[in-house]
Amino acid sequence: MMRALLGVYRWLDERLGWSQAIWPIIAHPVPRTINWWYVFGSATLVAFVMQVVTGVALAFTYVPAPNSAYDSLQWITHQALLGGVVRGIHYFGASAMVILIVVHLLRTFLMGAYKFPRELNWLTGVGLFFLTLGMAFTGQLLRWNQDAYWAVVVAAEQAARVPLIGHILAYILFAGPTVGGGTLTRFYATHVFLFPALMFVLIGLHLYLVVRHGISEPPQAGRPVDRATYQRWYAELLHRDGVPFWPEVAWRDLVFALIVGAGVLALAALVGPPELGKEADPTILQAYPRPDWYFLWYFAILALIPPQLESWVIVGFPLLVGIVLLLLPFVAPVGERSPRRRPWAVGVAGLALISIVALLNEGRRAPWSPVLPAPALPAAVVQPLTGPARHGATVFMEKGCHNCHTIAGTGGQRGPDLSAIGSRLSRDQLTWRILYGGTNMPAYGTNLQPEELAALVDFLAAQRGAAP
Amino acid sequence: MRDPVAPQLAERVVSRRRLLTWLNLGFGALAAAVVSVPIVAYLLSPLLGLRQVWVRLGPVSQFRIGATQEVAYDDPSPLPWAGQTARTAVWVRRTGETDFIVFAVNCTHLGCPVNWLPEANLFLCPCHGGVYYADGTVAGGPPPSPLFRYATRVQDGYLEILSRPLPIV
Numbered sequence: 001m002m003r004a005l006l007g008v009y010r011w012l013d014e015r016l017g018w019s020q021a022i023w024p025i026i027a028h029p030v031p032r033t034i035n036w037w038y039v040f041g042s043a044t045l046v047a048f049v050m051q052v053v054t055g056v057a058l059a060f061t062y063v064p065a066p067n068s069a070y071d072s073l074q075w076i077t078h079q080a081l082l083g084g085v086v087r088g089i090h091y092f093g094a095s096a097m098v099i100l101i102v103v104h105l106l107r108t109f110l111m112g113a114y115k116f117p118r119e120l121n122w123l124t125g126v127g128l129f130f131l132t133l134g135m136a137f138t139g140q141l142l143r144w145n146q147d148a149y150w151a152v153v154v155a156a157e158q159a160a161r162v163p164l165i166g167h168i169l170a171y172i173l174f175a176g177p178t179v180g181g182g183t184l185t186r187f188y189a190t191h192v193f194l195f196p197a198l199m200f201v202l203i204g205l206h207l208y209l210v211v212r213h214g215i216s217e218p219p220q221a222g223r224p225v226d227r228a229t230y231q232r233w234y235a236e237l238l239h240r241d242g243v244p245f246w247p248e249v250a251w252r253d254l255v256f257a258l259i260v261g262a263g264v265l266a267l268a269a270l271v272g273p274p275e276l277g278k279e280a281d282p283t284i285l286q287a288y289p290r291p292d293w294y295f296l297w298y299f300a301i302l303a304l305i306p307p308q309l310e311s312w313v314i315v316g317f318p319l320l321v322g323i324v325l326l327l328l329p330f331v332a333p334v335g336e337r338s339p340r341r342r343p344w345a346v347g348v349a350g351l352a353l354i355s356i357v358a359l360l361n362e363g364r365r366a367p368w369s370p371v372l373p374a375p376a377l378p379a380a381v382v383q384p385l386t387g388p389a390r391h392g393a394t395v396f397m398e399k400g401c402h403n404c405h406t407i408a409g410t411g412g413q414r415g416p417d418l419s420a421i422g423s424r425l426s427r428d429q430l431t432w433r434i435l436y437g438g439t440n441m442p443a444y445g446t447n448l449q450p451e452e453l454a455a456l457v458d459f460l461a462a463q464r465g466a467a468p
Numbered sequence: 469m470r471d472p473v474a475p476q477l478a479e480r481v482v483s484r485r486r487l488l489t490w491l492n493l494g495f496g497a498l499a500a501a502v503v504s505v506p507i508v509a510y511l512l513s514p515l516l517g518l519r520q521v522w523v524r525l526g527p528v529s530q531f532r533i534g535a536t537q538e539v540a541y542d543d544p545s546p547l548p549w550a551g552q553t554a555r556t557a558v559w560v561r562r563t564g565e566t567d568f569i570v571f572a573v574n575c576t577h578l579g580c581p582v583n584w585l586p587e588a589n590l591f592l593c594p595c596h597g598g599v600y601y602a603d604g605t606v607a608g609g610p611p612p613s614p615l616f617r618y619a620t621r622v623q624d625g626y627l628e629i630l631s632r633p634l635p636i637v
Contacts, residue, residue: 398587
């Protein structure tokens with residue numbers, strides 16, 4: 001039996017050249033000091049493969065037409081045998097891939113692994129990073145629910161801010177003057193053909209370069225990269241103290257990939273993919289559009305930038321990030337690799353990470369958004385009131401005040417919390433603010449009857465923070 | 469590798485190879501360019517459909533003077549599989565016997581759908597907190613300009629608007 005198998009192997013090897021051409025790549029020598037920080041790139045690749053497999057499976061059933069996409073995805077999620085799990089893997093796998101590629105990018109940056117001779121490794125990786133974000137964005141559109149519909153509109157509005165050709169870009173995204181029958185297929189073709197094809201090419205190139213230049217050794221402070229000597233020094237390091245990638249180093253990659261895969265599968269099976277909510281419908285205006293979590297930080301930026309800078313930021317920020325990432329290996333191709341000797345690099349990376357996490361949280365809370373529809377005022381606030389103040393509570397809710405202002409823990413956070421406004425402002429001050437408005441506060445001058453205004457002021461004057 | 473040709477022929481062979489190289493590259497590029505013409509034209513063809521037409525929103529009597537209400541109309545020539553995306557919603561405000569203001573539902577900030585609060589007489593945007601007065605002017609938040617308006621006319625007792633692409637700042 002073994003002899004027969006060995007015979008088959010020999011027959012194949014003679015023709016495929018496995019032991020001559022492929023095996024040396026798999027077992028190529030790498031520095032012995034490679035450690036757990038080096039598992040994120042291969043894990044990103046495993047996540048990508050997982051996305052391809054589940055994506056192909058989903059495409060067996062998903063119908064990329066605007067009149068059927070939503071229904072087919074509902075069918076996949078709720079009717080098809082284990083369809084919810086497959087969609088769940090695709091959903092959580094996407095999150096895993098975004099997280100892993102960011103960690104991999106940060107690791108490469110902090111360890112200076114982008115420096116000579118690995119500049120092209122970095123550049124192909126940056127291309128894969130942007131394509132991964134593009135996949136995440138186009139993927140969330142294919143749900144074709146309300147969030148997807150308005151995400152297309154918001155994306156086109158941003159593209160339209162580009163000088164001169166902005167409108168054309170927007171109409172190319174839409175496949176027409178507005179979202180229509182041709183829009184969804186455009187993003188579908190991009191998500192399942194165009195971007196994956198580019199990613200396959202870049203991944204191939206990236207891996208080729210990894211083997212060609214060797215895995216970068218963990219940096220040591222005081223050992224800068226020198227263009228004249230690095231490659232010879234690295235070859236000597238491998239010769240002196242190299243170990244074969246397979247299996248001495250690869251086992252860590254396998255263990256970590258298994259953990260990632262198990263985590264994604266567990267989330268898919270136990271939590272499941274997110275509900276789709278309402279179907280994409282331009283006539284349902286009671287929408288509350290939100291991007292998937294990995295874009296919430298950008299959603300927050302768009303809310304927080306000063307209006308006069310807006311177009312600059314919308315066009316300039318993605319451009320700036322791209323240019324900085326692409327120029328990095330040309331700006332600092334040699335020198336110290338160790339993060340201990342590169343305080344600026346550590347500072348920039350740390351600041352970027354902290355900003356993004358803080359903005360993610362802001363985007364999740366979205367205090368700038370009015371609450372639609374507004375909740376009812378708590379009984380503890382309304383019950384004790386009598387006469388005009390009681391009427392004022394009704395005015396407060398009817399006139400949209402509660403959509404933007406919190407009282408006793410309910411309501412919007414757009415404007416100031418009014419739970420104790422009665423002890424801060426006099427009746428005259430309250431009247432003035434309501435009539436004339438202020439920064440972000442609409443003027444209600446023509447919009448309130450005198451008795452409504454009086455009742456509202458009575459109500460607000462009674463808010464002295466005694467509520468629960 | 470040694471060139472097998474005699475030295476006196478070397479120059480001719482080199483120029484022959486150079487010619488072949490350029491011919492290969494040239495014809496390859498030409499073929500790629502010719503093939504890409506129909507592909508690129510096909511991909512960009514939706515840009516040609518940007519024509520504007522008058523569409524009917526409904527009989528004038530359907531709208532109450534002083535009220536703002538949502539109306540949806542159908543794309544005059546939708547793709548057969550367009551489903552709901554063939555429809556477009558607008559906010560119609562009747563200000564007089566034959567006076568109408570028709571707003572695009574899209575916030576001028578980034579296009580999200582503005583909600584009308586009839587009691588408050590305000591449009592609120594759910595995305596980044598844009599607020600507009602009943603006449604579409606900005607009352608607060610990030611929007612850079614008032615709500616977009618459609619051209620309107622009353623024809624045979626019906627309110628009509630001139631369809632337009634998605635409004636973009």
